Amino acid sequence: MSRLLPLLAFLLLASLFGFGIWWNTQHDQHEIVSPLINQPAPDFQLPVLGDDARKVGKASLLGKPYLLNIFGSWCIECVHEHPMLMTDAKTLGIALVGYNYKDEPDAANAWIAEHGNPFDVIVADRDGRQALDFGVYGAPETFLIDAKGFIRYKHVGPLTPDVMTTELKPAVEALAKESP
Amino acid sequence: MIPELGQFALILALLLAIAQGILPIVGAWRGNAALMAVARPAAAGQAVFVTAAMAILIWAFLSFDFSVAFVADNSNLALPWYYRVTAVWGAHEGSMLLWVFILNVWTVALAALSRHLPQPFVARVLGVLGLLGVGFLAFIVFTSNPFMRELPMPADGGDLNPVLQDPGMTFHPPVLYMGYVGFSVAFAFSIAALLGGELEQAWVRWARPWTNVAWAFLTGGIVAGSWWAYAELGWGGWWFWDPVENASFMPWLVGVALIHAQAITEKRGSLPAWTILLSLFAFSLSLLGTFLVRSGVLTSVHAFASDPRRGLYILGFLIVVIGGSLLLYAIRAPKVAGGKAFAVVSRETAIMIANLLFATSAAMVLLGTLFPLIGDALNIGKVSVGPPYFGFLFVLLMAPVVLLLPFGPYLRWGRADGKSLATVAARAGIAAVICAVAAWYFADGKLRAVAGVAGAAWVAVGTLSYVAKRWREMPRGRRFPAEMAGMLFAHFGVAVFLMGVMLSESLSVERDTRLAPGQTETIGGYAFRFDGVQETTGPNWRGDQGIVTVMQNGETVHVMHPQKRIYTRGQVQTESSIDAGIFRDLYVALGEPMDAANVEGPWALRVYYKPFIRWIWLGGLLMTLGGFVTAGERRFRAKRVAASETPTEPAPAVGKATVA
Numbered sequence: 148m149s150r151l152l153p154l155l156a157f158l159l160l161a162s163l164f165g166f167g168i169w170w171n172t173q174h175d176q177h178e179i180v181s182p183l184i185n186q187p188a189p190d191f192q193l194p195v196l197g198d199d200a201r202k203v204g205k206a207s208l209l210g211k212p213y214l215l216n217i218f219g220s221w222c223i224e225c226v227h228e229h230p231m232l233m234t235d236a237k238t239l240g241i242a243l244v245g246y247n248y249k250d251e252p253d254a255a256n257a258w259i260a261e262h263g264n265p266f267d268v269i270v271a272d273r274d275g276r277q278a279l280d281f282g283v284y285g286a287p288e289t290f291l292i293d294a295k296g297f298i299r300y301k302h303v304g305p306l307t308p309d310v311m312t313t314e315l316k317p318a319v320e321a322l323a324k325e326s327p
Numbered sequence: 328m329i330p331e332l333g334q335f336a337l338i339l340a341l342l343l344a345i346a347q348g349i350l351p352i353v354g355a356w357r358g359n360a361a362l363m364a365v366a367r368p369a370a371a372g373q374a375v376f377v378t379a380a381m382a383i384l385i386w387a388f389l390s391f392d393f394s395v396a397f398v399a400d401n402s403n404l405a406l407p408w409y410y411r412v413t414a415v416w417g418a419h420e421g422s423m424l425l426w427v428f429i430l431n432v433w434t435v436a437l438a439a440l441s442r443h444l445p446q447p448f449v450a451r452v453l454g455v456l457g458l459l460g461v462g463f464l465a466f467i468v469f470t471s472n473p474f475m476r477e478l479p480m481p482a483d484g485g486d487l488n489p490v491l492q493d494p495g496m497t498f499h500p501p502v503l504y505m506g507y508v509g510f511s512v513a514f515a516f517s518i519a520a521l522l523g524g525e526l527e528q529a530w531v532r533w534a535r536p537w538t539n540v541a542w543a544f545l546t547g548g549i550v551a552g553s554w555w556a557y558a559e560l561g562w563g564g565w566w567f568w569d570p571v572e573n574a575s576f577m578p579w580l581v582g583v584a585l586i587h588a589q590a591i592t593e594k595r596g597s598l599p600a601w602t603i604l605l606s607l608f609a610f611s612l613s614l615l616g617t618f619l620v621r622s623g624v625l626t627s628v629h630a631f632a633s634d635p636r637r638g639l640y641i642l643g644f645l646i647v648v649i650g651g652s653l654l655l656y657a658i659r660a661p662k663v664a665g666g667k668a669f670a671v672v673s674r675e676t677a678i679m680i681a682n683l684l685f686a687t688s689a690a691m692v693l694l695g696t697l698f699p700l701i702g703d704a705l706n707i708g709k710v711s712v713g714p715p716y717f718g719f720l721f722v723l724l725m726a727p728v729v730l731l732l733p734f735g736p737y738l739r740w741g742r743a744d745g746k747s748l749a750t751v752a753a754r755a756g757i758a759a760v761i762c763a764v765a766a767w768y769f770a771d772g773k774l775r776a777v778a779g780v781a782g783a784a785w786v787a788v789g790t791l792s793y794v795a796k797r798w799r800e801m802p803r804g805r806r807f808p809a810e811m812a813g814m815l816f817a818h819f820g821v822a823v824f825l826m827g828v829m830l831s832e833s834l835s836v837e838r839d840t841r842l843a844p845g846q847t848e849t850i851g852g853y854a855f856r857f858d859g860v861q862e863t864t865g866p867n868w869r870g871d872q873g874i875v876t877v878m879q880n881g882e883t884v885h886v887m888h889p890q891k892r893i894y895t896r897g898q899v900q901t902e903s904s905i906d907a908g909i910f911r912d913l914y915v916a917l918g919e920p921m922d923a924a925n926v927e928g929p930w931a932l933r934v935y936y937k938p939f940i941r942w943i944w945l946g947g948l949l950m951t952l953g954g955f956v957t958a959g960e961r962r963f964r965a966k967r968v969a970a971s972e973t974p975t976e977p978a979p980a981v982g983k984a985t986v987a
Contacts, residue, residue: 150660153604154653157611160697161646164618167700168638199922221898249899252924274919274931 183298188215188290189280193270196247197256203244203270205296212299212322213242214315215290216266217278219250220258222286228305232265235311239319245269248278248286291318293325330395330474333383337474340376340427341464343369347457351450355523363450367438370453373460374431381428384415384473393484396477397421403484405867405895406492413497414487419637420473422500426617427463429501429508430456437512437537443964444533451519452512459511462644470637486867489892489900495555499548503575506545507613510578512537513585514610517603518652521659531593531602536958538589538606539813542582543954549575550947558905563837563914563935565943568717573696574616580689581609584682586954591678595740597666598679600656605686607656611649612689618645619696667741672748674738681728688724692717729782729825732818733789736811751789758788770834779829787822790815810960817953824946830939837936841921843929851936853913854878860917860926868892868900873917873930877906889917889932903933912937 183189192204216232218225236243245266247255252271259269272278281290291300300318302310347369354362384397388411393399401414401421416422434456441449467473490496516534552575557565566572585605592602618641669675694701695716733755737747759781766780794815797806807815836850842857849855858874870892877884890902903916918931 150600150657153607154650154657157649157653161642161650163697163700163704164642164645166704168642170700170703199924276918276931 344460352454355447366453394480455515503548509541584685670742755789759785775833783826813957820949827942
């Protein structure tokens with residue numbers, strides 16, 4: 148009997164892997180629950196893209212909910228995501244803040260000029276250091292931050308129509324109900 | 328046309344692997360010498376075609392054949408030729424081809440060096456290796472074809488992941504795979520022994536050099552990977568408990584247990600079932616590592632590919648290989664405990680304790696690595712346990728190993744002599760206390776540094792005192808047989824490694840700083856003066872290069888040039904500058920200018936002072952050396968000597984003991 152134990156242990160492990168493969172087909176690979184959800188957003192303070200003298204940060208954005216979208220001109224997925232920001236995201240009724248991540252300002256401006264600017268303001272994090280506090284894996288990523296400065300929702304990877312209707316919109320509506 | 332030949336070569340290799348996997352095993356079962364004789368030519372044929380496929384893929388990279396999707400995805404016109412060669416294993420399809428190629432290297436070596444072994448046994452071993460080849464070749468041919476065309480052909484390709492564009496990456500994967508795949512030989516030996524019902528343990532002796540060489544390669548590969556992460560990732564860390572690192576570390580831990588267990592079984596005939604089980608585990612964990620990295624079940628910074636079809640295939644393959652071999656074990660493992668009796672205080676006991684600790688560590692790492700997956704299964708969300716879990720438990724499990732280690736060589740097989748143990752304990756203990764006091768003084772009482780120095784002194788003095796004993800007591804020429812020399816190298820490597828880990832972890836100074844040209848930051852007695860940034864270019868990147876002058880007592884020690892590269896495809900990559908030294912590394916990574924418009928102004932810099940960090944890899948290299956030296960033992964090449972005929976050694980003359 149004891150000689151069967153390794154086999155049984157392995158079969159248990161194999162079923163766990165089988166489950167893992169099944170789980171991944173059911174879920175988005177990028178769905179990693181952030182420990183930051185329902186936590187205060189990191190206290191960031193960054194220069195506005197193209198205007199280093201002006202700083203925008205958590206403090207100046209308090210009072211209204213906003214969507215923080217991490218993007219970069221080097222990011223190919225961002226190009227795919229951009230139309231969603233240009234159309235659907237604008238109808239959410241909250242401010243859109245662009246977070247230009249590890250980018251050259253000139254390249255970022257050129258990219259915005261080419262693809263359009265859906266953002267109310269764009270901040271630039273050139274070395275990506277501030278993004279570490281947000282637990283950013285890469286671009287694109289999107290954070291929904293409420294009026295009190297708490298992170299309420301996070302999405303890793305491009306926003307798709309599906310994500311928009313099933314996740315982001317309900318999250319924004321929930322915010323609206325909370326604080327009329 | 329030529330890429331199609333590559334694909335064709337892979338299909339032919341698959342067919343030959345099927346022949347190599349089935350006919351010799353049937354032959355050995357039926358006692359048919361003609362069928363058994365198929366093994367060597369089939370193995371040679373498979374190797375020829377796999378090598379041809381490998382050469383064709385390299386050629387496709389060298390000749391910029393962007394009609395091959397894999398080439399187009401991973402190289403471009405500006406990529407230097409040496410990185411175009413290493414791009415072959417820079418992504419999923421090619422690295423699987425490398426896996427099979429290395430399996431063939433081992434198979435051919437085994438076929439060539441096994442003439443003195445009984446034919447049925449060799450037939451079974453080569454057959455098992457053939458079956459493994461079938462599994463991986465079919466995986467490549469059906470799910471991961473590196474020769475897939477992409478039409479119309481793009482004018483230029485993508486890029487090799489910039490983190491892989493580093494000299495460390497040229498040899499890290501092949502060396503690591505030599506280790507991973509090398510455990511397939513010990514695995515095949517065990518399966519052959521189970522199939523053939525070998526009554527004597529002679530096969531363990533034949534397996535030992537192969538296992539030691541595989542383990543040495545794995546050690547070397549892990550060292551190279553750790554060094555690469557340190558130099559290339561720009562964080563100054565050397566081990567991250569990342570799933571992919573863990574994937575290579577688990578077989579390593581089991582490998583340590585295995586090479587010691589093999590010594591017991593070979594010399595004393597004890598624990599044959601445990602040795603077989605460990606060799607199954609070592610290779611299973613290698614396969615598991617491949618699965619974890621390739622299947623997308625766990626996401627990690629390394630995860631190049633994730634495709635559920637591939638995941639399912641590998642899972643099926645794992646179930647057949649691991650499940651099948653464990654089933655065979657359950658049915659055929661040696662029933663009798665066997666071997667010579669041993670007392671509580673004996674080398675056998677020490678090795679068994681260390682074995683259990685290493686096996687438990689491997690299980691601990693496996694559990695931690697799979698934790699996010701278990702979290703999903705129990706519906707508590709993806710949770711990672713991370714370095715705090717691994718660090719704490721690993722130290723806890725390895726501390727007894729370090730304590731036992733100096734006794735290893737002194738312990739006799741069967742029953743040890745308490746007096747010599749007391750002597751070595753006294754010597755190593757006194758050395759440890761003296762060094763601890765000295766460390767307390769120099770390291771400002773940092774507990775980890777003190778513990779590290781004491782542990783290292785304990786192991787080093789224990790090991791060296793055994794070297795002295797051999798030198799005194801044995802005649803010239805018989806003092807250090809290869810097996811023992813290897814053991815001593817590896818054990819001494821543990822001391823060096825310990826010293827490096829504990830001192831660099833506790834005494835490092837890491838500072839993120841902002842410096843304007845001309846400003847100075849002083850850490851660890853070194854003044855780092857930032858002298859500004861200039862532009863620089865490489866074959867496929869442009870970048871900024873900082874100039875940092877390091878001074879000690881007013882004299883210039885070194886001028887460092889950390890870079891921030893922007894590759895043609897837009898990826899940004901930090902090239903840290905490292906001034907290496909035996910007792911300390913100085914490490915500078917260039918961040919970003921504080922003000923993008925003014926590169927003449929202040930920049931963000933990361934400046935590290937890392938004492939003794941090089942000892943980590945030096946220790947690893949000593950262990951690697953130990954593995955290779957041990958494999959050179961002449962006794963392993965002897966023909967059949969049943970375990971019972973081994974002369975009982977009055978002194979514990981030869982043998983790897985306790986831990987490495």
